[in-house]
Amino acid sequence: MRVSRAAGLLSLLLAVPALPAFAEDASLPPDLEKTVREFEAAFGAQDASRVGALFDEEGTFINPMGQHAVGREQITAQFRSDFERVLKGVHNELAVERVRLLGDLALLDVRQTLSGGHPPPGAPRPWVAHAVVLARRTDGAWRLLDVRPYFFLHGAGPGGKAPGAQRKAPPPR
Structure with missing residues (x-):
């Protein structure tokens, strides 16, 4: 007796363990919102130790200058250095624009508005x-596992477009 292709696919799908529920654009769970606000407060206070403590032991951070830090100790040191130099006197405000939840993982898109400093x-x-x-x-x-902040070039937004600007046609060859 031949098993149809659909029946074979169905049996394969039934054999795969259930995946955790996936929610895109879900609201932040209160405990994750708390972590975001703790980061905002620690960054605003320019307290590298408090910022570093919010990272997972295996956490990684790459700042906009491309400097890599792996683990809480290196991350704390990187923030300490940044707070003493490029971020000295900077204040910040965080806005979570999007969150995707997958079990015990969350992927967030965060807008960070920085003022003051140099x-x-x-x-x-x-x-x-x-x-x-x-x-x-x-x-x-x-805990923060991986953090990658960056700036759009010349004030351009996603896709390389400045707000209200239109793309120019490439020059003829």
Whole structure:
């Protein structure tokens, strides 16, 4: 007796263990919102130790200058250095634009508005950064696993377009 292709696919799907529920654009769970606000407060206070403590032990951070930090100790040191130099006197405000929940992981798109300090020449004021954040719930608390903040070039938004600007046609060859 031949098993139809559909029946074979169905039996394969039934053999795969159930995947955790996936929610896109879900609201932030209160405990994750708490972690985001703790980061905002620690960053605003320029307290590198408090910022570092919010990261998972295996956490990673790459700042907009491309400097890598792996693990809480290196992340704390990187923030300490950044707070003493490029971020000295900077204040911040975080807005979570999107969250995707997958079990004990959350992927967040975060807008960080920075004011004060000494931005690089030509940088817009306030500076607006975008951060991609992967968080993991461990022992009932959310920790930052991977954080990647960056700035759009010349104030351009997603897709390389400045607000209200139209793309120019490439020059003829």
